[in-house]
Amino acid sequence: DAMVIQNPRYQVTQFGKPVTLSCSQTLNHNVMYWYQQKSSQAPKLLFHYYDKDFNNEADTPDNFQSRRPNTSFCFLDIRSPGLGDAAMYLCATSRASGYSYEQYFGPGTRLTVT
Amino acid sequence: AQKVTQAQTEISVVEKEDVTLDCVYETRDTTYYLFWYKQPPSGELVFLIRRNSFDEQNEISGRYSWNFQKSTSSFNFTITASQVVDSAVYFCALSRNYGGATNKLIFGTGTLLAVQP
Numbered sequence: 768d769a770m771v772i773q774n775p776r777y778q779v780t781q782f783g784k785p786v787t788l789s790c791s792q793t794l795n796h797n798v799m800y801w802y803q804q805k806s807s808q809a810p811k812l813l814f815h816y817y818d819k820d821f822n823n824e825a826d827t828p829d830n831f832q833s834r835r836p837n838t839s840f841c842f843l844d845i846r847s848p849g850l851g852d853a854a855m856y857l858c859a860t861s862r863a864s865g866y867s868y869e870q871y872f873g874p875g876t877r878l879t880v881t
Numbered sequence: 882a883q884k885v886t887q888a889q890t891e892i893s894v895v896e897k898e899d900v901t902l903d904c905v906y907e908t909r910d911t912t913y914y915l916f917w918y919k920q921p922p923s924g925e926l927v928f929l930i931r932r933n934s935f936d937e938q939n940e941i942s943g944r945y946s947w948n949f950q951k952s953t954s955s956f957n958f959t960i961t962a963s964q965v966v967d968s969a970v971y972f973c974a975l976s977r978n979y980g981g982a983t984n985k986l987i988f989g990t991g992t993l994l995a996v997q998p
Binding site for chain 1 (some may be wrong): 916920924926927928930931965974985986988989990991
């Protein structure tokens with residue numbers, strides 16, 4: 768089945784220790800998104816790629832970076848995680864960035880910062 | 882401003898009851914899309930439905946139905962004969978085009994639905 772896969776599902780890191788979360792997709796979608804979702808809140812868009820074009824949200828901290836080496840993979844790098852970065856990180860894809868296209872989400876990675 | 886309001890934070894029902902989740906949106910756009918997503922305890926957001934601003938027909942899919950009314954800027958979601966497996970957080974979202982190739986989802990705060998056996 769075509770899908771969005773995120774690894775790992777659970778990640779524990781230490782305060783200030785860099786961490787990378789990964790996302791892969793078999794849907795061959797142009798667009799990949801990264802969201803941060805804190806407890807009992809709606810997902811918050813961090814950035815997205817349209818093919819290789821990177822689009823950062825204005826309020827995304829510099830601590831968060833992303834890489835998309837090819838169509839299938841996208842990575843979220845947190846350079847120096849703080850306690851406030853503990854959250855669920857969701858990857859999503861869509862066929863194109865037109866606003867009619869639904870986004871398909873992966874199962875998420877729950878990040879704990881100790 | 883673009884905004885989605887889900888006034889119901891939590892709803893608890895007993896299995897087989899019908900339940901309606903409310904969604905009210907604000908937008909100045911004439912063309913936009915509305916979505917519902919389900920987020921079960923496992924965490925993954927599951928796409929349920931998309932509706933464009935020009936199509937006000939109600940939609941039914943099994944036990945799920947959606948009522949879109951532009952006059953009241955509402956896009957409500959009804960589950961008929963609820964089941965325990967319906968327990969989840971449900972998000973309503975508005976999509977708009979920010980010009981060029983950019984698309985963003987504006988989510989409501991979600992409604993936690995608990996279906997008791």
